[in-house]
Amino acid sequence: MRIQFGLLGLFLSITSHAHALETTPPVLEPLQRQEQAANVSAQFLSRYAYRPVPLDDALSAKIMNHFIKSLDADRMLFMQADIDKFMTENTKVDDAILGEDLRIPFSIFNVYSERLVDRMTYARSLLKQSFDFTVQEDYAVLRDKAPWAQSTTESNELWRKRVKNDWLRLKLAGKTDAAIRDTLDKRYKNILERVYSSNSDDVFQSFMDAYTTSVDPHTDYFGAAASAEFDISMKLSLVGIGAVLQERDGYTTIRELVPGGPAQLSGKLMVGDRIIGVGQGESGALKEVVGTRLSEVVQMIRGTEDSVVRLEILPADAGESDSHRVISLVRDKVSLEKQAAKKTILDVNDSGTRRKIGVITIPAFYEDFEARRNGDEDYKGASRDVAKLLRELKQEEVDGVLIDLRGNGGGSLAEAINLTGLFVGKGPVVQQRNAEGKIEVESYDRPTPLWAGPLGVLINRGSASASEIFAAAIQDYGRGVIVGEPSFGKGSVQTVVNLDRLVRNNKPKLGELKFTVAQFFRVDGGTTQIRGVTADISLPGLSDLKTSGEASFDNALPWTQIKPVKHKVIGDLTSLLQQLQGRHDARVKNEPDFQQFAEDIKELKALRDKQTISLNEQERRKEVAEQARQSKVREQTGGGMVGRDDDGLQANERSLTDDIAIENARKNAKDVLRQEAAAIVADIADLQDGAEKPAAGASKSAMRD
Missing domain, CATH: 3.90.226.10 (2-enoyl-CoA Hydratase; Chain A, domain 1)
Incomplete structure (x- = not known):
């Protein structure tokens, strides 16, 4: 299993809301240390891995395919002409790695950036119009094996349906047209801004993921940040202030205070407070962090034991123009007991x-x-x-x-x-x-x-x-x-x-x-x-x-x-297994909670396997009504999964209070298994x-x- 490492409960984001959007995204280039790291990794893997895989043209093609898939898994961004151009170099990646020249993957990423900016700009433009939800048309939700668009017209049609589906989900949740436009415009703008805050380390990590995955499903490359997160996940401790942070609307926001940590013991921070500046030591200058990548803010707040970090705080209930306050905290070893x-x-x-x-x-x-x-x-x-x-x-x-x-x-x-x-x-x-x-x-x-x-x-x-x-x-x-x-x-x-x-x-x-x-x-x-x-x-x-x-x-x-x-x-226990199986079968047959859970599993699998969904409002409302009816039956019988109606929102689009409430409901749901x-x-x-x-x-x- 390829392990995704990260501080427990920490939702990393590379969104930078304070960034002024340029007309074209930045052109990123590889650094010499990255090219050397790829070369050293290749030499090591080709000699010492359990099953050495030679870095040749065949592996080169696999790396290329994995890298493209990591950028555009749903085939909604690249054009067929882009793919055709990329494929002219799909057997040259091996030579590039050995020659310490990573211009090929970086050039692909730069095209990706251009396409993402173009598609998000187009998606936002569609919000100025209205959609006809009486027509019969479908939206493909699974496109990982679909062909790439051959033309801009074809790509525009894909994105028209994508935006229409996003709009319909919010409409069915009871949102007004004005609220829908505001929500979706912010959503697409956030996606758009990710490109502008990307750096060469992001590109290199994605490329190395594609390379190592091509060698072995469980071979991984860790940059400095990923390595540090791995260490934290293994020892369940770090030196910091003991706060789970989340990016919300460009602000680094306190999502949770770790019991017994400096932040909780100080009484100076509350859930929902926003960190707008970080300073080192008793008198270090405060550096503004509004719009800064969450991972960078986390690194600024962490440090050595018994050292001081100063935080400029905008209280949870304060407006942007309200007064700020500065607090000082002494870093300490924080135990991550939740894991x-x-x-x-x-x-x-x-x-x-x-x-x-x-x-x-x-x-x-x-x-x-x-x-x-x-x-x-x-x-x-x-x-x-x-x-x-x-x-x-x-x-x-x-x-x-x-x-x-x-x-x-x-x-x-x-x-x-x-x-x-x-x-x-x-x-x-x-x-x-x-x-x-x-x-x-x-x-x-x-x-x-x-x-x-x-x-x-x-x-x-x-x-x-x-x-x-x-x-x-x-x-x-x-x-x-x-x-x-x-x-x-x-x-x-x-x-x-x-x-x-x-x-x-x-x-x-x-x-x-x-x-x-x-x-x-x-x-x-x-x-x-x-x-x-x-x-x-x-x-x-x-x-x-x-x-x-x-x-x-x-x-x-x-x-x-x-x-x-x-x-x-x-x-x-062999002699007991038949009796255990018989008791289990008899028990769950008459257990409403278990039967409802099994039925929920079937329905969720059916939904997951659907290739397309209707963009007709009447048909979708019938589906929503049926789901609501089934949920009511489950509530009356006390069985089934604890779920919620589809509000059409992504996690960072809900209020922090609502988001935490949903998380707590899932934690407190009856675990029938x-x-x-x-x-x-x-x-x-x-x-x-x-x-x-x-x-x-x-x-x-x-x-x-």
Whole structure:
């Protein structure tokens, strides 16, 4: 799974509302350090990757296609003539990289910039007219395989329908024509302005993404900023003020205050406050940041521990001309606990028996590598946090434990091994085979498991890499039941190399390269690659298994197999699976919430698969009315997904209050999959206890240590 790195909850934007729009976008050119970074990356990947891919004409063509797709995935901007011109150089990208000359991708981006300015200018001009919503015509919502426009007239027709659809969505949500014009004009202007704030690093990152993706689905290039975000995501901490920031209307806005952080403890900042200036130290000059890229403002606010940052604030309820205030904050280490493992206890009542099931949600396999290397005994790690939570759950006398790994894209291999040991004890967890064919077995040495009671693992298509190592080991040892969708299928191992160290640069210039060095294998000898982990009991999910997961990549490593490693199966749930499946089927058949959820999934998949939508107002209103009717039925029965009517707005077009309310509603929505997975764990406890059912919290199996 290609991981998108970013500060938790931080919505990065490159929009610059303060920028005066020129008639033509800036022409960007490559920097020497970027050309050197591409060259060094190419030399390294062609020699040391697990499956070396030569940088030749064939790879050059793939890079070109990936780069064009990254810029114009819906084929709404480039013209066919542009593509024809680009293709005359599609076998020259390899020579350009090796020759440290990146003019080809930069010239493509400059054409993209021109087309985007032209199309957004045209879209805004359409807002001066009215649309006829009585005619029968359709708008293609999926255009990734459609032909590019052959002429300006053809492109204008595509964009007329695009704007008409945007208008119709807002009209159906009850907006007036004046409000629609204002909303859409601002939306297209924001898109237009992105071009003017783009820089050469943006272009280079996009090009390197296209290059590394062409080599391997999980090979990535990190510039300095991306590398820093990766480090933060792994150690779950940073030095700053403890505020989640968001760009809104050109202002860097406080979206959330991190509990215990300097900003929250000071009492000087509130959600909705806007930062209009940043100064360093007690007396450093304030630099205006209105319209500045959010990522740049974030870097200005972060710094070294115990240093002072000054912020010029425009209060949330103040107008642009109202008075500002300046505050000083002392930077401190901020713990990002929202992305740490957390627990809850669910009560399961079935057949008159009440069971307490402890649920531990692990968003990622995080680990503070640096702290661990430095010998810090209290370094942050996912398995350490889970061990603490397990001890607490044992004190609370739960009957079983459910590990929720949905959406967990992986992380530290060591943490996955340690986590497995908490439930399995001493023994091999995973095998690795490197490029030379050497196989190493990674084991855990804890003599006894911390939790030996009933166990379930909940996965979905977003569970990848380290998540799959853990789930596979639990399954191979017969230790617990895997519930959910088939996992992602990422069975490869990556490491990160600092390019500056390779060429012995004294200062960071070239960035870092994450590349594949080995492949994972289960203790039973099979790899998790492509096939992933198949659940013992399947639950419905949103994923399209044909277009998501490792199998959707055309250059993924194939599934293969090696010899199993000797391991002692410590549990055998095979005899229980048929009974567990029967109980599950009977329960969900009579569970309104689950049935409504399954029906919602079918409808959402049908909507996702639609190639076109009608631009006829009467037809669309019938669809909206039917959706409203179904939502009312769900509300009356208390089932189904928590959703909302389509207001036609994008996230940054709503008020901050409304946006946060929607986010909170999603968080607080009933999680029917988690509830059913917990019920399955309760079934395990029930079946393992036999006919004699103990009182809640008295399960002997749950108290083993």
